[in-house]
Amino acid sequence: MGALLEALTEAALIAEGGRITGANKAARALLGKSIEGATLDQVIAHPAALEALNRAGSDDQSVELTGLGKSRRHWLMRVAPLEGSTRLIRFVDRSEARAAEQMRVDFVANASHELRTPLATLIGYTETLREQSDEVDPATRDRFLSVVHDEALRMQRVVEDLISLSRIEAEKFTTPTDAVALEPLIDRALESERRTAQKRGSELVRDVAERLPPVAGDSGQILQLLDNLLSNALRYGEPGTPVTVSARTDGSMVRLSVSDCGDGIAPEHIARVTERFYRVDTSRSRSLGGTGLGLSIVKHIVERHRGRLSIDSIVGKGTTIHVLLPIAVS
Numbered sequence: 001m002g003a004l005l006e007a008l009t010e011a012a013l014i015a016e017g018g019r020i021t022g023a024n025k026a027a028r029a030l031l032g033k034s035i036e037g038a039t040l041d042q043v044i045a046h047p048a049a050l051e052a053l054n055r056a057g058s059d060d061q062s063v064e065l066t067g068l069g070k071s072r073r074h075w076l077m078r079v080a081p082l083e084g085s086t087r088l089i090r091f092v093d094r095s096e097a098r099a100a101e102q103m104r105v106d107f108v109a110n111a112s113h114e115l116r117t118p119l120a121t122l123i124g125y126t127e128t129l130r131e132q133s134d135e136v137d138p139a140t141r142d143r144f145l146s147v148v149h150d151e152a153l154r155m156q157r158v159v160e161d162l163i164s165l166s167r168i169e170a171e172k173f174t175t176p177t178d179a180v181a182l183e184p185l186i187d188r189a190l191e192s193e194r195r196t197a198q199k200r201g202s203e204l205v206r207d208v209a210e211r212l213p214p215v216a217g218d219s220g221q222i223l224q225l226l227d228n229l230l231s232n233a234l235r236y237g238e239p240g241t242p243v244t245v246s247a248r249t250d251g252s253m254v255r256l257s258v259s260d261c262g263d264g265i266a267p268e269h270i271a272r273v274t275e276r277f278y279r280v281d282t283s284r285s286r287s288l289g290g291t292g293l294g295l296s297i298v299k300h301i302v303e304r305h306r307g308r309l310s311i312d313s314i315v316g317k318g319t320t321i322h323v324l325l326p327i328a329v330s
C-alpha cells in the first residue's frame with residue numbers, strides 16, 4: 001500500500017476511521033512531515049474538507065478547496081472508500097485549471113466591456129442626430145458624425161484584433177515553416193507608419209544587418225507583429241524622438257528589436273502587458289486609441305513561431321522589445 005501511495009503524483013493519504021495510517025511524500029510536503037498516526041482533524045485544518053470527510057459515506061466524494069496546509073493553491077479533494085472504515089484521500093492541484101477558467105471569464109467580460117463603451121457613444125450621438133435634427137447646426141452635425149465614425153472604427157479594430165487572436169491561437173500547434181525574408185516586411189511596416197511618425201516628428205531608424213538569413217515563419221503574422229511593435233513605439237514614445245527597428249542574427253535565431261524613447265514600462269507591469277486587454281494606464285492608453293490587445297497578439301505569434309519575446313524597459317527612458325525568431329532551415 002505504501003508503494004502504491006508513493007506512486008501517485010498527487011498528495012494522497014490513507015485514513016482508518018479518523019486517523020491517518022499512511023501518507024505519500026507529496027502529502028507530507030503539503031500537510032506536514034509527521035502526519036502519519038495523527039487524526040484528520042489535527043492535520044486538515046479546513047472546515048469544508050473536514051465536513052466532507054465526516055459525511056463521506058460509501059461513494060466517491062469530491063470537494064473543491066482553497067487554502068490547505070500552508071498552501072494558497074486550489075485543490076480538489078477526492079475521497080474514495082476502500083475496505084471497512086479505510087479511505088483513500090487525494091488532493092489534486094486544480095490551480096492551473098482554475099486560473100485558466102478565470103482568464104476565460106475575464107476575457108469575455110473585458111471584451112464585452114470594451115465594445116459596450118463605444119456602442120453607448122454611437123447610440124447616444126445617433127439618437128441626438130435623429131431626434132433633434134432641426135436644432136443641430138451643420139457644424140455640430142459634422143462633429144457628431146465624425147465621433148460616430150471614429151467610435152465605429154475603434155469597434156472594428158477591437159473585433160479584428162479579437163478575430164486575429166483566436167485565429168493565431170487556433171493554429172498554435174502548427175509551427176510555420178516558410179522561409180521568410182524579414183527585410184521586405186520591415187520595409188512595409190515602416191512604410192505604413194511613416195505618416196504617423198511624421199506627424200509626431202519621430203524619425204524611423206532602420207538598422208538591419210547585411211545578409212540577414214530568412215526565418216521560419218508566417219509572413220502575414222510577422223508583419224502583424226512588426227506593425228504592433230512599431231505602433232506602440234510611436235504611440236508611447238516621446239514625440240520628436242526616434243523609433244528604431246533592428247534585426248540581426250543571434251545564434252540560431254534572428255533578433256528583431258523595436259526601441260523607443262518614452263515613459264517606459266515599470267517592472268511590475270512588464271509581465272502583465274502581454275495579457276489581453278491589459279493597459280498600464282487604462283485611460284491614457286485608451287485616449288491614445290489602445291485596447292490592450294496588441295502585445296497579446298505579438299506574444300501569441302512569437303509562441304506559435306517557437307520564438308522568444310522579451311521586454312527591456314527603463315522608466316523615464318524608453319522601451320526595447322526583442323523578438324527572437326528561428327532561422328529557416330535550408
Ligand SMILES: Nc1ncnc2c1ncn2[C@@H]1O[C@H](COP(=O)(O)OP(=O)(O)OP(=O)(O)O)[C@@H](O)[C@H]1O
Binds near residue numbers: 265292
Ligand atoms: N513601447 C511602449 N512604451 C510604453 N508602454 C508601452 C509600450 N508598449 C506597450 N506599452 C504599454 O502596454 C500596454 C499594452 O500594450 P498593447 O500593445 O497590448 O495595447 P495598446 O497599445 O494599449 O492597444 P492596441 O495595441 O490593442 O491598440 C499599453 O496600453 C501601454 O500601457
Ligand SMILES: [Mg+2]
Binds near residue numbers: 232290292293294295
Ligand atoms: Mg499596442
